[in-house]
Amino acid sequence: MKRFICRRLITGILTIFIVFVLNFLLIQAAPGSPVTTLMGKENHDPEIRAMLEEKYGFDKPVIVQLGRQLEMLFHGDLGDSIIQNRPVGEMIAEKLGPTIVLGLTSALLALIIGTLLGVMAARKEGKPVDMVVSGTQYVFSAMPQFWLGLMLIILFSSNLDIFPSYGMTDARADHTGINYVIDVLYHMCLPAITLTLTLIPQYFKIAKSSVLQVTNEEFIQTFKAAGMPVKQIFRKYILRNAILPTVTIFGISMAYLLTGVMLIEIVFAWPGMGRLMMTAINQRDYPTLIGINLIMAISVAVVMLLVDIIYAKLDPRIRYE
Amino acid sequence: MKEILRVEDLNVTYQTKSKSIYAVRNAAFTINQGDSMGVVGESGSGKSTLAMAVLRLHDEKYTEITGRAVFDEDRDLISMSQTDMDELRWKEISVVFQRAMNSLSPVHRIRQQVEDIYRIHEPKASREEIRERMISLLKLVNLPERVYDLYPHEMSGGMLQRTAIAISLLHNPKLIVFDEATTALDVVTQGQILKEIVEMEKTLNMTRIMITHDMSVVAESCNKIAVMYAGELLETGMVKDIFKKPCHPYTQGLIKSFPALKGGHHGKLTSIPGNLPDLSVSCKGCIFADRCDRAEKKCFEEKPSYKAMQNGRNVACHFAEEM
Structure with missing residues (x-):
């Protein structure tokens, strides 16, 4: 096991390195440039352009730019944002928290609810309960996330005025301590419900089919x-065998x-990584x-490593030598 | 001799939305203590259905069973309540399934599964007690002690099948059903395991039903045989009688289609032309008439009744005596 983890760590680091280099090259190959954004729509002055390109090093060959990036990376520096002129590390650190809070909550809720519903539907297969639950799942898995979000806003914010429709905190109030946590949870309700509802179907489907297969x-x-x-067979033998694919999906x-x-x-308007990325792409x-x-x-590399380790614990047939 | 299982007029019908499939019809046979009966027939002839019906392991929603299967002279397995049946399972009747590779949970050790199975009837049994019992049984099937702590995937097919046999013996049952238990194994391993089973039987005085499509398995390990075709038992009796002189044309065909057991040629191997009939239509005459080369007009019109012949043999053929 130790040897496996060491080997996986090394391949993980290699993968991350390759992804980094590929990303760098692909972004360079894409049309457009941050210099254009900086100069603004109306400005076409070649002198200013040349000056800006020199300032950010875009006049040098791609390979030299890549070398500079890598050198900075080895010192733990992600560089500064060209548009916002702030360290990228700081910007990401600011947005990672809200994303983890929202993502993890929804993923865990979906995992628990989806798996429970799936197991229940499998046990009552063909009965009315199964048909209602399965049918609902198909509807939700066919629903676009953003559309469901908008509908929930119309219903719960505009019409019923129960939940706030945007943001992570109330900008006018200055909460601290437990009040701050409650405020965040309150703001998180609608986005978390939207995300959970659209994530549930995959856990539902995998849990149901897996239980049926093992049965x-x-x-x-x-x-x-x-x-x-029957209860003992189900609890000890069916569930234990059926839970394996769920772990992979969760990972x-x-x-x-x-x-x-x-x-x-x-x-x-959740201040997370997704919005940061969207803006960065546009600019x-x-x-x-x-x-x-x-x-x-x-994050993909780390989570996949964790999934592999958990899998090895759950399924004795898997040996990492 | 004490009777262990007497099956009378057993019918098993599978209900689908559009039709009924008569998978077993009017089956009847008797097994005494110490007997080993081979049930042979081609794929789809209903031999496993027969075994599952006796074991009550069919899906009750889609299956209808009539008739009797009297176990141990006084209890009818077919009409018995589910609770009574559970009480009987493994303690008095156990079963070894076809594919040993899949007959145990892949993510639990043999030890965990044996403990759980043992404790169904002996909830207070200690780990040491169960371990001791299982290890003595493992020895009986020529397996080392360490098997007890392994996972199923760490063993070969032969080892797993032996383990499954050992597990079936946990509570010293009166009757064991082997449902194609050696089919998935190679011929050498199959031969060894059959030999071990026969040896074991002598010491434990157990009674066995052997479901198989392989005549040679019956010849090697059984004293009684029941030949099944399209849901009906065409011929039942002692192995030595039937192999010497089969009285039903189907049995004759089956025996001709297997190579001789002990060297030498006994002529060309022949196959029986045709396929199994449609089991969803009831048949007026003899079920085998379509494929029988001796069939006459009477065979298509009138169902042959069982003709009792000497040594407890029963044959369902109009011309049994002439064969």
């Missing part, structure tokens, strides 16, 4: 033939949630984009 496995017959009570979903749920964050803010992509790569 038909031959070893379940063995326990039935031995006279084991993958988690990794992508950490990089921000762009549409939700824009609809609810061709290279250092910020590269920084965000690096965080994405690292």
Whole structure:
């Protein structure tokens, strides 16, 4: 196991490095440039352009620019945002918190609710309960996130005025301590509900099909033939075997949630990574984009490593040698 | 001799939305203590259905069973309540399934599964007690002690099948059903395991039903045979009688289609032409008439009743005596 983790760490770091280099090159290859954004729409003065390009090093060959980026990275510096003129590290650190709070809450809620519903539907397969729950899941999985968000805003904010429609805190109030936490939770209700509702179907589907599949496995017959009570078979043997695919789905979903749920964050004006990235793309803010992509790569690598370790604990058939 | 299982007029019907499939019809046989009966037939002939019905392991929603299966002279397995049946399971009737690779949970150790199965009937049994019991059984099937602490995927198919047999013996049941238990194994391992089963039987005085499509398995390990075709038992009796002189044309065909057991040629291997009939339509005459080369007009019109012949043999053929 230790050797496996070491090896996975090394391959993980290599992957992150390759992703970093590819990102750098791809962004350079895309049309547009931060210099254009800085100069503004009406300004076409070639002298100013040349001056700005020199200032940010865009006049040098791509390979030299890449070398400079890597050198900075080794010193733990992600560089400064060209547009906002602030350190990228600081900007990301500011936005990562809100994204983790929103993403993790929704992912955990969806995992728990989706899995429970899936298990229940599998046990009552073909009965009215199953048909209602499964049908609802299809509706939610076909619903676009942003649309559901907008509908919830119309219903709960505009019409009923129960929940706030935007932001993470009340800008006019200056809460501290427990009041601040409550304020954040209150603001999080609508975005979290939207995200959870659209995440539930994947856990539901995987849990239901997995339970049904294990129920038909031959070893379940063995326990039935031995006279084991159905409840014990279910709790100890079916669930334990059926839970494995859910772990994988949770891992993958988690990794992508950490990089921000762009549409939700824009609809609810949630100050997270998704909005930061959207703005950076529009403004061709290279250092910020590269920084965000690096965080994405690292979070995917770390979560996948964790999933592999958890999987090895849950399934004895997996041996990492 | 004491009777262990007497099946009388057993019918199993699967209900689907559009039709009924008569999977087993009018099955009847008797097994005495110490007997080992092989149920043979081609795929889809209903032999596993018969076993599952006796074990009450079918899906009750889609299956209808009539008739009787009297166990141990006084209890009818078919009409018995689910609770009574659970009480009987593994303690008096146990089963070894077809694919050993899948007959145990892949994410639990053999130890955990054996403990759980043992405690169904002996909830207070200690770990040491169960371990001791299982290890003595593992020895009986020629497996080392360490198997007890392994996961199923750490063993070979043969080892797993032996483990499954050992687990089926946990409570010393009166009757064990082997549902194609050696089919998935290679011939050498199958031969060894059959030999071990026969040896074991002598010491434990157990009674066995062996579901198989392999005539040679029956020849090697059973004293009684029931030949099944399209849901009906066409011929039942002692193995030595039937192998010497099969009285039903289908049995004759089956025996001709298997190679001789002990070297030598006994002529060309032949196959029986045709396929199993549609089990959703009831058949007026003899079920095998379509594929039988001796069939006459009578065979298509009149169902042959069981003809009792010597040594407890029963044959469902109009011309049994002439064969």
